[in-house]
Amino acid sequence: MALADLTDWLDEFLKPGRIIFAKRLSGNDTLANGSHQAGPYIPKEFLFRVIPAINRTDILNPDAWFDLAIDSHPDFRKVRAIYYNNRFHGKPKGGRNEARLTNFGGAASPLLDPDSTGAVALFSFRRVEAGEQPGCHVWIARHATEEDLIEDRIGPVEPGRYVVWTADVVQPDLFRVPERPSCWLADDEIPEGWKTSFPPGTEIVRKAVELRPCDGLEPDARLLRRLACEYEIFQSVEHAIELPAILRGFESLDAFLKRAQTILQRRKARAGRSLELQTREILIEERLIEGTHFSHQPESDPGKRPDFLFPSQAAYQNPGFPDSRLRMLAVKTTCRDRWRQVLNEADRIRRKHLLTLQEGVSEGQFREMHESGVQLVVPSGIIRAYPDAVQPHLQTLESFIGDVRLL
Template structure:
């Protein structure tokens, strides 16, 4: 599918991407709903990506309408789709006439990707692909277009698939030139040694926090001073830090691969014969990236707790488990004399899937909270966590998002609510007097 997306993007003059909300997809899972389609935000409608809407019914001048022929590459269907804007009801435009199966059973925060074709294909001027957020293609799209954690919708130039930014182009070209020079001069081992070590997660995390603090005018990640501490943690860990990490990763892995192949005069033979070594490089890169993501989130939560002068112990071993954060400390957690509210456990997982079930066994006669920045958690999983007495802590933007499924769930708190309600109000003894 990814090669097809790249091919269609190269034939398009402009791209439109939207993160799907519940209103965009619920009709596909509920046969009782008659409105089948997703909504086009007003800025996209007014920007001219889709055909201009016309009010051509004198009896109903409040209804603006347009049609467009759409290719759906995933099913091979061609639809004569309709766009309808009721100017007396709201700013959005309803896009209907589309293949229902593509929108059924989607993971929260899935994406639609559409392109306006330079030349029609089968009389179609547009193409649309639906990407479930749990798929590799969705992750590739987010990386290719540098979609940040707070992304909702946007228009993009197709060239973004080749180069995400001028800075990335410049850095990539510099690396290419260094590699070419090292091959000519026989200094590849020295370059490999220079780029061999990616800074440890704590160092990269500290650099990302420093950038966010300088940009936003704060001296520390103090949850009492920052209005939306969860949003700050999400932006630092998912956007800024990942951008920093990718620069280090590219240098190291590129030099490793070039070093494997540089001595061969026949590239094809070298790739085939040394494929196991090449495979190990990519496997190592994948494992390191996954490990970094989890530790990154924990580092920023710890920095926020420290900046807020909140008593906690990190990675304390108890009962064969190692909860990410115990408050106030392990001795209090183990005490048989304390009350239920005099201790709590806070686990941290960037992505949940079924991994949240690991947290339920960490119950030790206290509240158990699970912090995450995952916007793909289904409502059914959230209810399962509630039944297991697990309360979720999510960034403020995700708690109120129409695309995630956290809104209105009684066992979901924002980071702001967690700090204000569960710590300052319910457990003031956790905050050290300044």
């Protein structure tokens, strides 16, 4: 299919009357790590919203069959939505209380293909009432350009998080008020300056460090906890700034779209730098001195700027410093296609280290990375999302920091 097909699909299926569920497929969603799930995980609260017929406990395991078309590949199937509810039918303690989509056809389905791990998947459901037949159209991004087009429309889709989107102007899910999480700032907790000018990422990161000092935690756990906290802080500030304007309403559709686009672009900018800035804080906390033990956003070679160089930019640019004692660390939230971007970031360093939050890769993708000289660095908390054969070859952030201390 031509790239224009995605643009046409977005125009057709991101419009009023439809509800979008977007996520990055993890190794648990696909068959990459052998989890043998029946289909991608979608929270039951969302499935109840788009398939209300299964939201009942008066019968055991209610289900509904509906048409699901994967337009990106293409693939068409009759899919089953089922609510496993035996917790309400004789097993109050150990019973299930979850909903699933099944009948995708195993690895023959593009959604369960291990090579789809890390891809953005959009599920577009049409709004139905109880008793009406649901239906779903799916697009699985096939490369980074398609992911960029999708995120330009709905904002960033980060590993481990999902996005629910509606195009209705009156109350779009873009501005849906979440329940207050642990790092959510109340209005009187937000610095006054942040309310008039949205704070830069560095300030939000510092606030996350303040709220989550995580003393005694290993770097991997500390990083994941702070990333979650930072996201909540960002949301609370966004809510405080944007919700009053939303409630006041807009004079025109163009004014609404302009405001929405500003919000989406800000979200993308945060997602693009969050992991990088949090990693810098971790390095400093681990007593690595910036400028001596590592350089952040240095120029390695003319026109090339890796995220981090070790032990320093000066060492890298000193011809007498041994190549074997140089390291670089690229930071990318997802790596499915973007890992190739790091191959030319530091010419003197043969093995490129890449820190990612992507929840799994296929064995074939990992083999290609390894053969190209890329070493994946993955926080220990998400290593289990990778195939068993891949896990021994991953490096944790704590292990990587231990290695660079020796430089």
